[in-house]
Amino acid sequence: xxxxxxxxxxxxxxxxxxxxxxxxxxxxxxxxxxxxxxxxxxxxxxxxxxxxxxxxxxxxxxxxxxxxxxxxxxxxxxxxxxxxxxxxxxxxxxxxxxxxxxxxxxxxxxxxxxxxxxxxxxxxxxxxxxxxxxxxxxxxxxxxxxxxxxxxxxxxxxxxxxxxxxxxxxxxxxxxxxxxxxxxxxxxxxxxxxxxxxxxxxxxx
Amino acid sequence: xxxxxxxxxxxxxxxxxxxxxxxxxxxxxxxxxxxxxxxxxxxxxxxxxxxxxxxxxxxxxxxxxxxxxxxxxxxxxxxxxxxxxxxxxxxxxxxxxxxxxxxxxxxxxxxxxxxxxxxxxxxxxxxxxxxxxxxxxxxxxxxxxxxxxxxxxxxxxxxxxxxxxxxxxxxxxxxxxxxxxxxxxxxxxxxxxxxxxxxxxxxxxxxxxxxxxxxxxxxxxxx
Numbered sequence: 001x002x003x004x005x006x007x008x009x010x011x012x013x014x015x016x017x018x019x020x021x022x023x024x025x026x027x028x029x030x031x032x033x034x035x036x037x038x039x040x041x042x043x044x045x046x047x048x049x050x051x052x053x054x055x056x057x058x059x060x061x062x063x064x065x066x067x068x069x070x071x072x073x074x075x076x077x078x079x080x081x082x083x084x085x086x087x088x089x090x091x092x093x094x095x096x097x098x099x100x101x102x103x104x105x106x107x108x109x110x111x112x113x114x115x116x117x118x119x120x121x122x123x124x125x126x127x128x129x130x131x132x133x134x135x136x137x138x139x140x141x142x143x144x145x146x147x148x149x150x151x152x153x154x155x156x157x158x159x160x161x162x163x164x165x166x167x168x169x170x171x172x173x174x175x176x177x178x179x180x181x182x183x184x185x186x187x188x189x190x191x192x193x194x195x196x197x198x199x200x201x202x203x204x205x
Numbered sequence: 206x207x208x209x210x211x212x213x214x215x216x217x218x219x220x221x222x223x224x225x226x227x228x229x230x231x232x233x234x235x236x237x238x239x240x241x242x243x244x245x246x247x248x249x250x251x252x253x254x255x256x257x258x259x260x261x262x263x264x265x266x267x268x269x270x271x272x273x274x275x276x277x278x279x280x281x282x283x284x285x286x287x288x289x290x291x292x293x294x295x296x297x298x299x300x301x302x303x304x305x306x307x308x309x310x311x312x313x314x315x316x317x318x319x320x321x322x323x324x325x326x327x328x329x330x331x332x333x334x335x336x337x338x339x340x341x342x343x344x345x346x347x348x349x350x351x352x353x354x355x356x357x358x359x360x361x362x363x364x365x366x367x368x369x370x371x372x373x374x375x376x377x378x379x380x381x382x383x384x385x386x387x388x389x390x391x392x393x394x395x396x397x398x399x400x401x402x403x404x405x406x407x408x409x410x411x412x413x414x415x416x417x418x419x420x421x422x423x424x425x426x427x428x
Contacts, residue, residue: 051324077327084328090321094343103339104329147329 001027002151002183006047006057006067010040019043019054023202027062030177030184032194035204041187042087044204045153048185049084050077061151083149083182085157089140091128097139098124104146114142117172119165133160138169145176152177152184158193170197206399209376210384214404217292217367217380218360221299225307225356228300233311234337252309254302254366263369266298270370288370295371295378302366306355314348315341347419354415358408 002025009016019040025031033041046052048059050066053074059067066075092100097120101111115121118138128136137160144152158166174197177184186194191201236248254262270277270288280286288294318341326336342349364382371378373387381400388397 046324049324049328051327077324078330078332080328081330082328084325086321086325088319088321090319090325092322092325092340092344094340094346103326103331143325143329 001025001060001062002048003058003060004044004048006044006054006059008040008043008047008052008054010038010043012038019204021204025183025185025200025202027183028178028181029200030186030198031200031202032191032198033185033187033202033204034189034191037189039204041204042155045084045155045185045187048080048151049082049153050075050080080151081147081149083144083147083152085140085144085152085154087155089128089136091136091139091143093128096125096127097131100139100143101146104143105148110146110148114145117176118142118169134162134165137161138165141169141173145180148180149182150180152182154184154186156188157186166193167196170194173197206396207375207384210379210381210400211403213292213376213379214361214381215407217295217299218357220296221303221360222307222353222357224296224300225303226353229304229307229311229352230342233308234315234341236308237312237315248312252305255305259302259363259365260369262302263298263366266294266301266366266370270294270297290370290372290374290378292371292377295367295380298366298370299360299363302363303356303359306359307352310348310352310355311345314345318344350418351415354411358411361404361408 004024005022006020008019010019017038017040021040021044033044035041043052047054048066054067054069056069057067058065058069061080065071065073066080067073092103095103097115098111101114105111115124118141120135120138120142123131123135128139131139137157141154141157144154158169161169176182184197186198188194232251236244267289269275270280272278272281272287272289277287277289280288286293288297322340322344323333323336326340327333331339362382363380364386367378367380368383368386371380373379373383379387381404385397385400385404388394388400
């Protein structure tokens with residue numbers, strides 16, 4: 001169970017607006033998070049991962065307090081170990097596909113399985129600059145899965161994929177997510193895009 | 206031509222560059238993360254040698270480290286270290302004088318990296334140190350090389366500040382730039398020309414090497 005009750009002031013072009021989220025996500029659920037541009041979808045994911053601190057509130061994950069403003073508790077991202085798929089992919093320009101996965105895990109069998117899942121086996125020695133947008137996006141997803149996260153946060157993870165590749169990837173992802181018992185939050189500007197994957201939905205006003 | 210000033214200059218440049226690399230990397234990383242008034246003041250102080258006449262910096266270093274009073278007296282009495290008119294003093298002055306050439310480019314390069322690169326590494330459980338060594342540093346390699354070469358080349362050409370704190374002691378503080386000045390003073394244009402030519406050649410080769418290395422990054426070493 002993930003229990004979130006946070007407040008964070010967001011700077012906008014015209015003044016500030018308050019991001020308020022009070023929501024519980026069941027363990028193992030896959031939730032799509034949608035809402036208007038600038039509503040704070042990406043910020044919410046970054047708050048959960050520990051990259052941004054909210055002003056007030058608390059975050060509890062499977063009975064462990066990750067953040068509590070009143071008690072001044074705030075686990076570092078390294079302690080939270082969320083799988084995170086960034087909207088800009090955040091791939092490391094100095095590393096090949098294989099090195100990305102080896103940086104995240106030493107489990108060679110798991111790396112082989114991920115490469116097969118993402119159909120990136122022929123590109124193991126390629127650096128991100130030599131990959132297509134879709135391949136880069138798949139690598140970002142594989143890297144996040146490499147640490148076998150209990151919580152996977154994905155920010156527009158399928159936007160650069162063609163429909164056929166997206167469907168194949170989502171089907172493979174479903175199996176792995178079920179196997180790892182991972183809770184997934186997927187941010188999307190287009191709720192239809194993740195309809196095949198998500199079982200729950202949450203709108204940020 | 207006595208080669209000692211050239212060797213002394215190369216030794217000074219190598220030690221200064223190595224020390225600044227060790228000091229400059231963490232300082233540049235720290236400065237690149239967020240802003241505070243203290244950081245602005247510190248950055249301004251690091252940048253001062255770019256705009257301050259070298260003789261002014263040399264004068265204050267001379268005052269500060271004079272063994273007659275203040276820090277200089279304390280260093281002399283406590284550790285038996287004397288910076289004025291010694292090679293150690295040249296190193297100290299060079300580190301301060303060349304600091305902006307090492308710290309500036311590295312700080313700018315670190316600031317230009319997307320913050321999501323560090324965040325991605327942290328989300329994989331990697332510490333700040335691992336992230337710095339494995340992700341940040343390799344991705345600022347061209348700027349790092351530029352900073353190293355600029356620091357080395359700039360130290361080769363120091364004159365005012367080293368003259369003020371080191372004087373002109375043959376074999377100890379008489380570096381190539383001072384040897385050129387000394388030779389001209391004595392109307393020995395031949396020696397002055399030889400020292401100048403060697404300094405010019407070394408610096409030119411270094412700058413060309415950086416341009417060639419950075420060719421594919423389309424970056425100028427002056428960026």
